[in-house]
Amino acid sequence: MTEQPQPSSKSAASSAPKKDPLTLMNLINQELTLAEYCFHWLEIQCNSLTSVRSAVLLIRDEQKNSFKPIAKWPLSAEVMELSVVAYGVIDQGCGLLLTMDEQGQKYAAAYPVHVNNELRGIVALQLETQDVAQLQAAMSQLQWSVGWLELYFNRKRLTSSEHHRAQANQSMELLAKVHSQEDFLASAMAFVTELANRFECERVSIGFPNGHKIHVEALSHSAQFGKKMNLVRAISQAMEEALVAGQSLRYPGPNTELSAPDHHWLLEVSECASVMSLPIYVADKYICVVTFERTADENLQPRPFSDDELSYCQSISVLCAPALEDKRLNRRSLFRVAVDRSKQQLGRVIGVDYMGRKLALLALTAMIGFFSVATGEYRVAANVVLEGEVQRVVAAPYNGYIKDAFVKAGDVVESGQLLCQLDDRDLRLERENWLSQRSQYRHQYNQAFASHQRSEVNIAKAQMDQAMAQLSLADEKLARSQLVAPFDGVVISGDLSQRLGGFVDQGEVLFEVAPLDGYRIILLVDEKEIAEISAQQAGDLVLSAFPEYTFQFTVSRITPVTVAEEGGNFFRVEAQLVQSQDQQGAKELRPGMEGVGKIAVDERKLIWIWTRKLLVWVKLTLWEYLP
Structure with a gap:
């Protein structure tokens, strides 16, 4: 049974009925606790009904979701039977009027108390009367009077909402002050000073982790605290004690006299009367610890921190702590940022979470280990142009005019075939x-x-x-007026069909003819890889015209001639095509075809093969910029 407030002698001696709304309004305007208000309300109801012998009021406990008696009348009454009747209202969902004896002289009247369509309490009265009118008046009185309980609960909720709104506004104002400061120390100083003023504290301090210790960053009303080393050390140890405990500590407070020696030492050093330390966690991550110190009152009595103050301090600290943490992290040096980020990533890899990163790191490690041991054939790739092994030029034997043209580039000709005739x-x-x-x-x-x-x-x-x-x-010139093919081959350049009747100079190239059974390969090798190339090295060639066929070749000569193409320098490397009778696609080869060739060098590690270009670029860059 909840402890009941003692009724005053004035209210007990009063014989006048107390159902006057003004009396109830004066009662609700007083600063009373829930138990005091419920007792006085129940007392007024019982005094206004002459047939009432006892009464009880049950209120629901929000945490346990159960109903328990909070007030009874008179104080010496046994209300067990009434409580059982009151619980019947929960099942029925409406008011009840039941007989409590066989003679029908005792009745129990119970009525629910709803607040915002939610059952918050039950009132039950024991009546001794046989008058039906009195029973009806009692039920009517209960139905009318529970409205004052509903009014009380609504006022309390409204007051609590306004109180929380005021706290939220104050918290946002403090957060704005923290954000308005550019420097971290200035923000931390504004934060602790505002808390000290708001909670009437002698001193408020904030500490952040520094390795395995907590470093006190700011004290309220103290820009410099180098001369207060003992005090700062005591505050730091108190913060560490709260952090180890994993919860807020109040000294003096519940269960802290024997378990908070560092807070006791802090009181001795600071000459304060009460202290409170709050570890601040955001998203399960420890950020900082805030310590509050408060002196005694005028009567030298301690002023301990209440539960409401504890809750408000925690909420406002959790709101401002991320902003302070961001400012603290932003003032770090680049080296410190790199170290912290490395520790963070290492912790994620070693910790219990982030399974995806662990699997990715394991796969990367296995891949690096494999490619560091595995070897493969190192080949140098280069663009390739196919040329005839011999190219014969058919030139104009004298100054003259073109009479007829019988072939053009791309035509296959036989030895002695007429190519064109001059006038x-x-x-x-x-x-x-x-x-x-x-x-x-x-x-x-x-x-x-x-x-x-x-x-x-x-x-x-x-x-x-x-x-x-x-x-x-003249006879010789007449004989040479007919230009013929010097051998079997293909015309690789020359088209006179659009120049019939045109003038040609002596020695002007009219056609170029290359044989079909002899080719040479020109590879354009990047100058960064020319050192890997030597004569007699073998390679493979794939032409753009025949990507399904692969041709073999052998390097025959490395010329000291470079060609500038595509923003780089390339050496011309000559190679001989290796042809066999069963080589597919050999008959379709034509001079001028292009493709990609790869020259086999030797066996090397795969990791070296794939990172060679990167290593060359790094070496050249370092050589360029290093003194």
Whole structure:
């Protein structure tokens, strides 16, 4: 049974009925606890009904979700039977009127107390009367009077809501002050000073973890506390004690006299009367510890911290602690940030959570271990151009005009096949001219020889020889007016079909012909990998035209000639194609085809093969920037 407040002699002696609303209003406006208000309310109801012999009021316990008596009238009454009747209201969900004896002289009236459609209490009265009117008046009185209990509960809820709203506003104001400071120490100083003023404390301090210790970062009303080493040490030990306990500690307080020696020592050092330490956790992570110290009152009596103050301090500290932690972490050096982040990641890997990271790290370790031991064939890749082993140029033998063109680039030709023909009309006229000149010089020669004119004979003979030479030259040009293929092959360049009748200069390249049975490979090797290449190394080639076929080749020569392409320098490396009778795709090869070739170097570790380019880049970068 809950301890009942003692009724005053004034209320007990009063014989006037106390159902006046003004009396109940004065009662609800007084600062009374729930038990005191319930007793006075029950006393008023019982005094207003002459047939009441005893009464009990049950209130639901929110934590245990059960009903327990909070007030009874009179104080010496036995209300066990009434309590049983009151529990019947829970099952029925409405008011009850039951007989308590066989003669019908004792009745029990019970009525529920609902607040916001929720059952909060039950009132039960024992009545001794046989008058039905009095029983009806009693039930009516209960139905009317429970409204004052509902009013009390609603006022308490409203007062509590306003109180929590005021605390929330104060907390947001304090959080704004913390955020308004740019420096961490200034924010921490503003935080503890505001708490000290708000809770009438002599001193409030805050400490953050520093290794295995707690370092006191700020004391209220003290910008510098270097001369208070004993006090700071005592505060730090009290914070560590609360952290080890894993809960808030109040001294003096419940169960702390024997279990908080560091808090007792802090009181001796600081000459305060009460102390409270709050470890602050956010998302199950310890952030800081806040310690409150309060002096005695005017009568030298301690002023311990109440449960409400404890709850409010915890809520406001949890609200501001993340902001202070962010400011504290932001002032760290880059080296310290790297160390802390490394410890954090290492803790996640070694800890019990983050299974995905553990599996990823295990897989990465296994992969690195495998590729550090496993070996593979190291091959240098390079772009490839296929060229004919021999390329014959068909050039214009003299200045002339194109008469006919019979082939163009890409056509396969046979040895002696006519490629094009130059216009020979001028040559034939020139030949006829020299024929007539020769006949004329021969006639002059015969006349001089017949007349025995030796000098004329010699002149005529020289002129005749000249004419014969010019005639031979004309015949040779006529023979060369038809350009033919020098061997079986393919025309790799030259298209005169659009130049018929056009003029060509002597020596101008008209066609290029390459054989179909002999090729050479030109590989463009990056200068970063040219040191790995040597003659007689074997390799494989895949052409863009025939990606399904692979051709073998052998490096024959490394030329000291570089070509600038695609933002890099490349060496020309010549190689010979290895052909066999059963090589698929060999007959479809044509000069000018391109692809990718890979030159086999030797066996090396896979990790080296895949990281070689990165290592080369790092070495060159370091060499460039290091002194």
